[in-house]
Amino acid sequence: MGDDEFFSVTSGDVDEALSRGLLVPERRDELEAFLRARSKEREATSGSTFSVLAYYLGTLVVLAALSWFVADAWESMGGWGLASVAAVYGGLFVLAGRRFYGREETRVLGGLLFSLALCLTPLFAYGVQKATGLWTGTPPGEYDSFLHWVRSGWCVMELSTIAVALAVIRGVRFSFLAAPLSLALWYLTMDLSSLLKRDHRMTSLLFGLALMALAFLWDLRRKREDPEYGFWLHLVGAVAFWGGLSLLDGRTELRRFLYGSINLGLIALSAALDRSIYLILGGLGFFGYLGHLAWSVFEDVLYFPLVLVLFGLAVMACGLWYHRRRKALSLWIEGHLPPFLLRLREVRGDSAWK
Incomplete structure (x- = not known):
């Protein structure tokens, strides 16, 4: 059963569990009240999702009319x-x-x-x-x-x-x-x-690093009831850093290799912090580096497309392996991360849109 799979429980189900000795009779009413409250919370959440999406879509339309166009x-x-x-x-x-x-x-x-x-x-x-x-x-x-x-x-x-x-x-x-x-x-x-x-490219890169550092600092100091400003700080900071990095002069193979390595580092950072923006940008950058290898460095090498196919299949296999073992891996990662990185994972909430 998935972590967020939804299923319904009725009063009859609670009575059936009670008759089979799965529940303590003295806690029967308390359990039913708890289940009813959670059911109402789920209904409110599912009903509000469309409203939130409509609010944001309308906001984008208004911004387009009054700002962009x-x-x-x-x-x-x-x-x-x-x-x-x-x-x-x-x-x-x-x-x-x-x-x-x-x-x-x-x-x-x-x-x-x-x-x-x-x-x-x-x-x-x-x-x-x-x-x-x-x-x-x-x-x-x-x-x-x-x-x-x-x-x-x-x-x-x-x-x-x-x-x-x-x-x-x-x-x-x-x-x-x-x-x-x-x-x-x-x-x-x-x-x-x-x-x-x-140079505005280097300026963008340095600003992105500074904003990402500010996002990390906010995450470390954030309390559960605080707004999730970190989501937007990470988003803009990562885009500014990655955009500046991608526009820098990369005429030597060493610089291009460093570019690909930094993008791999962003992917690793995404796994450590559970922030998907670093995975998206790192994946795009690393894919661009592979494209450079395919179209420039190994343009006439017959076996290179095969190597890329095997590499892609290996990445897919890693994704499948991670999907099947994600709970154990998450526990392992949390057991080996430094305390400040654990804090960054803990404060990441679902309130980025609220």
């Missing part, structure tokens, strides 16, 4: 027009967020509404800067380039987003708020590298 028609409104639109929408999201966040059953919806208001901060700052002409460095161009290009003119937008995010997090304990905060920090370091004439 701001086109020429919006630019024609002028700077103050853009700032006014951002302020009105942001204010409405805050008012709605305060209404829903205070209720336990709609807390996720309220938190996402606050997040939407936060994500409008760069648009508001952009509008003010466009109207006043006050830019850091050269004017960066239209707003729809904000997520695409590293430019020094975006810095004020990112600084304002960070400031607003820190203010919101003080009053709203919602894990997703760490996502726009982390992204704003990442973009700020990249755009500062442009302002200071530094």
